[in-house]
Amino acid sequence: MTRRFQVVVIGGGQAGLAAGYHLRRLGLDFVVLDAQAESGGAWQHPWNSLHLFSPAAHSSLPGRLMPHQTGEAYPDAAHVVAYLRDYEKRYELPIQRPVRALGVHRDGELLRVETDSGTWHARAVISATGTWWRPFLPAVPGRAHFGGQQLHTVGYRQPRDFAGRRVIVVGGGNSGAQIAADLAHDSELTWVTQRPPRFLADDIDGRALFDAATARRRALDQGRTDTGGVASLGDIVAVQPVREARDRGLLKASPMFTRLVAGGVEWADGTRAEVDAIIWCTGFRPALSHLAPLQLRGRRGHIATVGTRAVAEPRLHLLGYGDWTGPASATLIGVGRPAREAARETADLGA
Ligand code: FAD
DSSP states (O other), X not given: OEEEEEEEEEOOSHHHHHHHHHHHHTTOOEEEEOSSSSSSGGGGSSOTTOBXXXXXXXXXXXXXXXXXXXXXXXXXHHHHHHHHHHHHHXXXXXXXXTOOEEEEEEETTEEXXXXXXXXXXXXXXXXXXXXXXXXXXXXXXXXXXXXXXXXXXXGOOOGGGGTTSEEEEEOXXXXXXXXXXXXXXXXXXXXXXXXXXXXXXXXXXXXXXHHHHHHHHHHHHTTOOOOOGGGGTXXXXXXXXXXXXXXXXXXXXXXXXSXXXXXEEEOTTSXXXXXXXXXXXXXXXXXXXXXXXXXXXXXXXXXOEETTEETTEEEEEEOSSSGGGSTTTTSTTTSHHHHXXXXXXXXXXXO
């Protein structure tokens, strides 16, 4: 069976919902295809202690403020999932679940979306599939020889699973710092980072990050000097558990080791540490394999965009993957504006 819409949105996490909100306001005929069985995108799968790095009111999609979570200045992931579930109901967003897009193809004037549940045709496609589904692991020699447990951020849940064990957490970003803080109390923790950790000032949270990303985009758009954006402030938001562990001296970082050996890791000077588990908090890449048939990837695997629009395929928009698809577009508060622009541009393509 084939179905035809003006716009197909691929991905029903926060970015896909923000796109849906604006497509609905513009009166477009659209569908959102989401691979998950339930609402909430990646927020359904985090580690147990994860909280937002901004208060609820500063973590809202267009049209509806996230309600305050009783007893929590910074809401937990379950609260975000409930908010997203409520959001899609409130705006009656036409979401089909679970439907996984397998490939987007050019088909004359239309784009054809092949999925595991049939085919959709559309004038335009907004891809909003996030990054959680494509964990990145750096190439480190000896990985195959290591006999202990290895997992990425996506596989970590709670400190209990590592109590009393010798654990290395790799990564100097927010995930690395938060998971290291989680494990600092009951595990034999070694936290390794490529460069000394850069904590943001204690009074800075996601609100300032959003402002910094927006100011940088504005400066670049107006041809002014690059302000450095979020990176100029630091890498780690000092959320409460991170601050507490750091202040108790439990978050001392070691430099990155150079290889893995059977029982652990080895640094450049030959020092070794015996280890039971390594948790790679080394980031993500955009989940874009469904776009491969369009052959848009340039050098280094990057798809060139102007705003959210793919330069080489103007019927395709990329939404929510990071600053390259709109300032702070990978955040709840930041995705609204690029979603509005993507929806408007798809409307301009006509019915
Ligand atoms: P996702 O939530 O991943 O949603 C994408 C959806 O698309 C999923 O349902 C997925 O199953 C689906 N999908 C994927 N591939 C396909 C396919 N081929 N076909 C159909 N569907 C598909 N942001 C904040 O604003 N505040 C925070 O405090 C914050 N903390 C974060 C903490 C962590 C650890 C991480 C990783 C991110 C955090 N973010 C935060 C960033 C961001 O808000 C989340 O990553 C968010 O989940 C991104 O939403 P998204 O809609 O782009 O992607």
